[in-house]
Amino acid sequence: MSAPLIWIVFPMAAGLLFWLFRQRVGLVTLLSTILCLLLALLALLLPVDQRVVIGPLRFTVGPTLDFVGRRLVLDNGDKVFLAFFYIICAFWFAGSYAARASVLIIPLGLGIASLLIAALAVEPFLYAALLVEMAVLLSVPLLVEPGKPVGRGVLRFLIFQTLAMPFILLAGWALGGVEANPSNQTLVTLATVFLGLGFAFWLAVFPFYTWIPMLTEESSPYVSVFLILVLQTVNLLLGLRFLENFGWLRSMPGLFPVLSQIGTLMIVTAGLWAVFQKDLARLVGYGVIVETGFSILAVSLASQVGRQLFTSMFLPRVIGFGLWALSLAILLRDSRSARFEHVEGLLQQMPFATAGLAVASLSLGGLPLLAEFPIRHVVLEGVSRQSLLNGLWALAGSMGILFSAFRGLAVLSRGRLFPQVYSETRLQIGLLLAGMVCLIVIGIFPQAFSSLLTGLISVGSTFP
Amino acid sequence: MIGNSGPLSTLAVFVIVLTTLFLLLNQNWRWSITALVIQYLAVFVLTAQVWPFGLAAAKLVAGWMAGAVLSASQPPAQPAVEDQGWGATFVFRLLAAVLVWILAFTLSPMVVNIIPLSPSLVTGTVLLIGMGLLHLGMTTRPMRVLAGLLTTLSGFELIYAAVESSVLVAGLQAVVTLGLSLVGAYLLETSADKEGAA
Numbered sequence: 001m002s003a004p005l006i007w008i009v010f011p012m013a014a015g016l017l018f019w020l021f022r023q024r025v026g027l028v029t030l031l032s033t034i035l036c037l038l039l040a041l042l043a044l045l046l047p048v049d050q051r052v053v054i055g056p057l058r059f060t061v062g063p064t065l066d067f068v069g070r071r072l073v074l075d076n077g078d079k080v081f082l083a084f085f086y087i088i089c090a091f092w093f094a095g096s097y098a099a100r101a102s103v104l105i106i107p108l109g110l111g112i113a114s115l116l117i118a119a120l121a122v123e124p125f126l127y128a129a130l131l132v133e134m135a136v137l138l139s140v141p142l143l144v145e146p147g148k149p150v151g152r153g154v155l156r157f158l159i160f161q162t163l164a165m166p167f168i169l170l171a172g173w174a175l176g177g178v179e180a181n182p183s184n185q186t187l188v189t190l191a192t193v194f195l196g197l198g199f200a201f202w203l204a205v206f207p208f209y210t211w212i213p214m215l216t217e218e219s220s221p222y223v224s225v226f227l228i229l230v231l232q233t234v235n236l237l238l239g240l241r242f243l244e245n246f247g248w249l250r251s252m253p254g255l256f257p258v259l260s261q262i263g264t265l266m267i268v269t270a271g272l273w274a275v276f277q278k279d280l281a282r283l284v285g286y287g288v289i290v291e292t293g294f295s296i297l298a299v300s301l302a303s304q305v306g307r308q309l310f311t312s313m314f315l316p317r318v319i320g321f322g323l324w325a326l327s328l329a330i331l332l333r334d335s336r337s338a339r340f341e342h343v344e345g346l347l348q349q350m351p352f353a354t355a356g357l358a359v360a361s362l363s364l365g366g367l368p369l370l371a372e373f374p375i376r377h378v379v380l381e382g383v384s385r386q387s388l389l390n391g392l393w394a395l396a397g398s399m400g401i402l403f404s405a406f407r408g409l410a411v412l413s414r415g416r417l418f419p420q421v422y423s424e425t426r427l428q429i430g431l432l433l434a435g436m437v438c439l440i441v442i443g444i445f446p447q448a449f450s451s452l453l454t455g456l457i458s459v460g461s462t463f464p
Numbered sequence: 465m466i467g468n469s470g471p472l473s474t475l476a477v478f479v480i481v482l483t484t485l486f487l488l489l490n491q492n493w494r495w496s497i498t499a500l501v502i503q504y505l506a507v508f509v510l511t512a513q514v515w516p517f518g519l520a521a522a523k524l525v526a527g528w529m530a531g532a533v534l535s536a537s538q539p540p541a542q543p544a545v546e547d548q549g550w551g552a553t554f555v556f557r558l559l560a561a562v563l564v565w566i567l568a569f570t571l572s573p574m575v576v577n578i579i580p581l582s583p584s585l586v587t588g589t590v591l592l593i594g595m596g597l598l599h600l601g602m603t604t605r606p607m608r609v610l611a612g613l614l615t616t617l618s619g620f621e622l623i624y625a626a627v628e629s630s631v632l633v634a635g636l637q638a639v640v641t642l643g644l645s646l647v648g649a650y651l652l653e654t655s656a657d658k659e660g661a662a
Contacts, residue, residue, distance in 0.1 A: 068632050130636040137643040146654040155609050158647065159600055162613055165640070166620030173627045186578055 003048045003074035004065035004121055007039060007082050008114050015110030022103045029097040032106045036090035043082035048075050072121040081237070082117065085230075088318050089113050092226045095322060098428045099222040099329035104142055109226065112138050116234040125245070126172030128238055129165045132202070132231070136161040139227045143219040153214025160201045160208050161231075167198030175246060182248060192252070195242065202235040203292055206265045213273075213285030217338065221281050225325040228288050229318065236295055240310070243299070250302075259300035260383060264390045264397075266293030271400025275407075280331070280357070281338035283404050284324050287364045290401050291317055294379055297394060301382045309379050312450045316371030316442055320364045323435030327356035330428055331412075340408075344415035352424050354412045356432040358405065363439045365402035371439040374446035472509055473584035479506040480588050484595035485561050487611050488602070489554060493538050496611055501531040503592075507618045510588045514581075514626045519634055523621065526638035530614060530645035534607070537649035557602065564594040581626045592619030606655060610648035617641065 014035055018028045046052065048063050063075040074082065089109060096105050112135045119131035136158070143154050174191035177184065199205070204212055215224045243250050270289035277283050291313070298310040328338070330353040336342045347354040363370035366377075376398060384391030424432075442449050483503035490496055504527030512520040568590040575586045596616030603609055621637055 070632060127632075127636065130633070130640060133640050134643060137640070137647050140647045141650055144651060144654055148654075150606050150651050150655045152604050154651075155604060155606065159609065159613060162617070162644070166617065166624065169624055169628075169633075170620070173624070190578070 001059060002062040002065045003078075004072035004118070006042065006046075006061065007074060007086075008072060008118050008121065009065070011035070011039065011086075011110045012114035015107045015114070018110065019104075019107035022107060025097065025103050028103065028106050029093060032110065033090050033094040036086045036093060040083040040086035040090065043079045043086065048079070070127060071123045072118055073123055074117075074121050078121070081120070084314065085113065085117065085233070088230065088233075091318065091322055092222075095326045095431055096222065098425065098431050099220075099326050100333065101220055101222040101329060102142060102145060105223055105226065108138055108142050111135075112227070112230065116230060119234060120237060120241075124172070125238075125241065126169055129168035129172070129198070132234065132238075133162060133165040135231070139231075142223050142227065143215065145220070151214065151218030153211050153216075153218045156211035157215055160204065160211060164198045164201035167194045167201065171195040171198055178246075178248065188248070192249075195249075199235070199239050199242075203232065203239070203296070204289065205262055205292075205296075206269055209266065209270070209289050212288055213277075213282040216285035216288075217279055217281045220329065221284055221332070221338075222325045222329040225284060225288065225321050229321055232288070232292055233314070236292075236299075236310075240299065240307075256300045256302045257386075259296055260386060260390055263293045263296035263300055264383075264393050266290070266296065267394045267397030268400075269397070271397030273400075274404040275400045277404060278340045279338050280328060280340070280343060280408055283361065283401075283408060284321070284328060286404070287324065287361065287401055288321065290397060291321075291364060293394070293397070294376065297383050297390075298379050301379070301386075303382075305378070305382065308450070309375055309382075312375050313372075315449060316363065316375065316439065319435055319438045319442070320360045320371060323356050323432065323439065324360035324364065326428075326431060326435065327353045327360060330424060330432075331357065334423075340411045344411055345413070347413040349423050352429045352432045354409070356436055357412070358409045359436045359439055361405035361408065362402065363443065365405050366398045367402060369440070369443045371442035371446075373443055374450075470584075473513060473582065473588075476506040476509040477584050477588050477591070479503070480591050481565065484591060484599075484615060485558075487615065488557050488561055488595060488599050491550075493607055494535070496607070497531050497535045500534075500611055500614060501528055503615065503618065504528060504531070506588070507592070507622055510585050510622055511625050513585055515629055515634075519629070519631065520625075522634055522638055523625075523641075526641045527614070527618070530641050533642070533645040533649050534610065534652075537652045538607075560598055560602075561595065564598050565591070568594050579623075579627070581623070585622060585626055589619045589623040592616065592622065594619075606648060606651040610644060610651075613644060614641065617644070 014032070018032055021028055046061055048061050051058060051060050063073055065072045093106050093109065095101075096103075115131050115135040115138065119128040119135070122128055122131060140154065140158060143157070144150055171191055171194035174187050174194055177187040178191050181187065201208055212228060215228070249255065267290050270286045270293065274283055274286035274290075277286065295310055295313060298306045298313065300306070301309070331343060331346055331350055332338055335346070359370065363372050366372050380391050380395055380398075383394060480503060483499040483506065486499040487496055487503070490499065504524055507527065508520055508524035511523055568587060572583060572587040572590050575581075575590065576583050579586070592615055596612050596614075596619060599612030599615060600609060603612065617637075617640070624637075625634075
């Protein structure tokens with residue numbers, strides 16, 4: 001038995017099985033949530049490459065799986081990431097029933113999760129580009145519901161994510177050449193350009209992020225936010241792995257200042273556009289862009305503190321966006337669209353969903369005493385030490401999300417008077433309350449949670 | 465490997481010029497898919513310069529299968545949709561294509577200086593990428609976006625074939641080509657907006 005077999009092949013097979021039984025929504029949701037929690041638990045408890053004795057049963061879980069001459073490797077260093085990734089899936093699959101999201105999110109979501117983990121595990125790493133592309137292709141049926149017109153956001157998502165693949169492949173070739181001949185400046189330039197363009201498309205860096213708000217507007221926000229979140233998580237980790245594996249890249253004099261500028265630009269522009277939005281679904285898209293911008297800013301600090309901040313962001317991000325997407329899905333169930341004029345006064349019908357949306361958006365806007373604030377505070381402090389201007393701009397962008405969150409809340413609480421009939425189910429209320437409590441508790445006791453994900457990534461340890 | 469067979473490679477580049485232009489200008493899906501299929505033949509000829517015949521044929525088969533999948537998912541009877549002001553659009557697209565040709569033929573020698581490869585292969589690559597990107601920038605219809613993406617990817621695959629000859633990479637690239645065509649088929653089938661199929 002090998003670790004990739006457990007955490008890559010088995011979930012993919014389970015996804016196929018769930019696809020066959022997709023009509024039985026409740027059962028599939030329950031089983032998939034249990035499976036993901038089990039996989040997360042196994043990742044935490046099962047040692048890799050060590051003899052395990054359970055009663056009369058003795059076995060060793062090997063770290064590698066050979067696949068047509070290439071290797072998938074998952075060792076003990078990846079276990080926290082695996083647990084975290086499957087907890088995200090469990091969290092999202094469990095909520096999909098309450099959000100009444102497309103039932104395909106479970107079978108396809110498991111397939112996407114398996115492919116993305118394979119992308120992180122594959123050696124040589126250039127195959128990661130092809131595996132991520134396959135995950136992107138698999139996600140399209142989730143984003144376009146049958147019978148609905150194909151939106152521009154989906155097409156742009158497909159175009160930009162697909163264009164990333166050849167650039168990463170070519171970067172892999174150029175990086176190999178640089179390793180063999182470090183003095184070849186042409187190859188160094190080519191590798192940098194290819195890598196830069198590849199990650200700009202993958203991470204939806206300015207100006208390639210227009211598809212994110214379009215996608216959250218056109219598709220189910222619950223599904224689109226899940227897909228964007230898992231893709232961005234893996235792409236960010238792949239980016240960090242590139243930095244880890246190629247010392248010359250890390251030591252390029254202009255790299256970290258450029259990353260800082262890119263991160264700031266993403267935060268400022270997305271924050272600014274968010275202020276002028278009149279659509280709740282698009283707001284969550286801008287929230288995602290700002291969050292990615294902060295992750296890039298954390299990496300640009302080029303230190304162990306930056307690396308720790310980068311990992312600390314994952315937990316509040318997942319809970320925050322999960323709560324935001326669930327609240328939005330519940331609020332939009334009977335609405336014509338997420339535009340402000342169609343969601344006015346929904347607070348009276350759906351107080352918990354409105355509260356969930358408020359807490360999540362304010363947390364991701366960096367409001368004090370909520371989960372994101374302590375991390376944002378330290379990131380902004382670090383960035384300001386390097387460049388005060390960048391720090392101030394990033395703060396302004398973050399304020400843009402906060403402002404739009406308050407604006408959205410004002411819209412939800414004003415206007416029409418509905419009869420006092422609450423239309424949220426107990427399951428929805430339970431999940432929303434759990435999300436809100438988590439964000440508040442993490443915000444009040446950040447130290448208790450910041451160490452949880454310290455081992456999330458085994459890369460980035462060579463930062464000064 | 466076919467080797468640096470000059471006339472055949474030049475012919476392949478000429479075919480790419482024609483097919484990419486046809487894909488950009490033509491609105492009829494049958495002719496567009498035919499152009500795509502011929503384009504894959506030209507890509508095969510250029511790839512065969514640097515890859516063994518059998519491996520290069522994998523690209524051809526994958527491309528043709530992609531064309532077959534896309535054509536199978538088209539609505540049964542669909543009139544050719546002529547946009548309003550098609551004349552002006554036609555002229556604009558033609559001029560844009562001419563600009564890309566100029567760029568491609570100017571840029572190719574520079575690329576050859578950086579990456580020493582056969583000039584016809586590099587010209588074919590730059591043409592495919594340039595025209596594919598131009599196509600992607602000018603349309604929001606699923607079928608045409610797919611044609612643009614397949615064209616752009618063909619260009620990248622061509623230059624990548626010259627620097628990397630791994631069988632697994634070739635196989636996975638073929639899977640991506642087929643995957644893209646299946647996604648295209650899904651988008652065309654599920655879309656209520658059948659105009660998008662044009």
